[in-house]
Every structure is written in C-alpha cells, then in structure tokens.
Amino acid sequence: MPKPRVVFFDVGNTLLFPNRARILAPLPEQHHPTLDQWQNLERRTKREFDKLLLEGQVDHGFWWIFYGYLLEEASMSDDNLRSTLVKNTQNSGNWDQIRHGTRESLDRISRDYCISVISNSDGRIVEVLGGCKIADCFQSVTDSGIVGYEKPHPAIFEAALRTMQAHPEESVYVGDVYSVDYLGARNIGMRAVLFDVAGAYRDHGFPRVESLEALEIWLKG
Structure with missing residues (x-):
C-alpha cells in the first residue's frame, strides 16, 4: 500500500x-x-459496547453503558443521575484535558502528513480544540454535530475525505473504539490504528498505540 498522505484523528480519548x-x-x-x-x-464498557454494536443490539450509547457500570459498583440505581452524567460527558466543553506534549507531537506529524479531525461531537469541537491551543494544527475538522452522521457511518468518513481531497487508501484513522473508529475507517478502505490509552485492546492483535509518540513511530514503520 502507498505511504499515507493524510492522518485523521478522533478527539475524545485520543487528543483530548x-x-x-x-x-x-x-x-x-x-x-x-x-x-x-x-x-x-x-x-x-468497550468490550460490552463493541460486542453489542457488532451484533446490532445497541439500545443505548457507550456512556450510558459506562455509567451503568459505575453506578452499579457504587450500589446506586438512579436513571436520572445516569442521564445527567451521560449529558455532561457528551458536552464537548467537558473534554478539555490534554496530555503533555500533544501539540509538539502534532507539529512533528504534520511535517510529514496532512492532519485532520473526525469527531462524534456536538457541533462545537473546533471551539474546544481552539481552547486547548491545537485547532490550528489541523487542515480540516469534521464534526458529526454539523455533518449529521456519526461514526461508524461511512458518510462522516466520506465527508472528511472530501474536505481533504483524499482517497481512503492514502489515509489513516486514529481513534479509541474498535467498533466505531477502527472498523468504521476500515470499512471504507482507510487504514486504522487504535489509540488505546486504557489498554482495552492490548491483547487483541489490532494495530494500537498508547501515546502520540508511539503513533509517530508506528507511522514511520
């Protein structure tokens, strides 16, 4: 396969x-x-969510499952609280924690590749990236809240490819959820690598990294 020309990034649990x-x-x-x-x-949650999504059985989103487990471990049962926690998590403004060295890694990657964002968000991810001082690293940002489709739907990947005038076979996608990010990208012909800080896929044999520095090495390999 040709060397990648474009690297697309997820935001949540990848950049922020x-x-x-x-x-x-x-x-x-x-x-x-x-x-x-x-x-x-x-x-x-990733184990459960991936299994359900691949079986076509998902009735609730990732964070609904996540907070169900959290409240279960706290011996609490409160769907109103659970809904509030999900809503808070889906507010892009609450994703403002950035790992040390992120800007520097993105600057290095951008010397060799065009870099862009594809995010399931609420239409405000550019603002959040700007607040974290990395929005200007990217040549384009595709936000599901604006496009109207969420990963893993092919339409959001196709929209992002159009903004970069890129073909799938010359593109790589970096994201943290196998069933949403990895398979969503692979299903339209992009290469993909999991950004797996939590180690959810450590023993699964998928391409994966746990840091942007490791991604830099993976891209060169």
Whole structure:
C-alpha cells in the first residue's frame, strides 16, 4: 500500500480527555472513581459496547453503558443521575484535558502528513480544540454535530475525505473504539490504528498505540 498522505484523528480519548471532576460533579464525591478505576470501567464498557454494536443490539450509547457500570459498583440505581452524567460527558466543553506534549507531537506529524479531525461531537469541537491551543494544527475538522452522521457511518468518513481531497487508501484513522473508529475507517478502505490509552485492546492483535509518540513511530514503520 502507498505511504499515507493524510492522518485523521478522533478527539475524545485520543487528543483530548474528559474533565472528570466537572463531569462527575452531580455524583457524591465518595463515589468518584480514581483514574485506574475509570480506565477499568472504560475497558469493561468497550468490550460490552463493541460486542453489542457488532451484533446490532445497541439500545443505548457507550456512556450510558459506562455509567451503568459505575453506578452499579457504587450500589446506586438512579436513571436520572445516569442521564445527567451521560449529558455532561457528551458536552464537548467537558473534554478539555490534554496530555503533555500533544501539540509538539502534532507539529512533528504534520511535517510529514496532512492532519485532520473526525469527531462524534456536538457541533462545537473546533471551539474546544481552539481552547486547548491545537485547532490550528489541523487542515480540516469534521464534526458529526454539523455533518449529521456519526461514526461508524461511512458518510462522516466520506465527508472528511472530501474536505481533504483524499482517497481512503492514502489515509489513516486514529481513534479509541474498535467498533466505531477502527472498523468504521476500515470499512471504507482507510487504514486504522487504535489509540488505546486504557489498554482495552492490548491483547487483541489490532494495530494500537498508547501515546502520540508511539503513533509517530508506528507511522514511520
């Protein structure tokens, strides 16, 4: 296959991470998970969500499942609270945590590739990226809240490819959920790599990295 010309990035859990304190504010503080506990919930949710999505059985979204597990572990059953936590998480403004060195890695990657964003968001992801001082790294941003389709629907990937005048076979997608990001990209002919900070896919044999620095090495390989 030809060397990639364009690298498309997911945002959530790839470039930016949740402001857990703000999102979890409605939950009594004694039930706030540690980072390790949060990532364990993420691994558990990804296994369940991927299985359901691949079987065509998903009735609720990823975060509804996630907070179901969290509240279950806290011995709480409150669908109103669960809905509030989901809503907080789906607010793009609550994804403002950026890992050290992100800007520098993106600058290095952009020397060799055109870079762009494809995100399931609420129409405001450009604003959030700008607030985190990385919006100007990208040649285009495709936001499901504007396009009207969410990953893994092929239409959002196709819209992003059009903005970059790119073909699938010369493009790579980097995202964190197998059934949404990896398969969504692969199904239209793009290459894909999982950005797997939580280690949900560590033993699955899929292409994966846990940092942007590791992605830089993977792209060169």
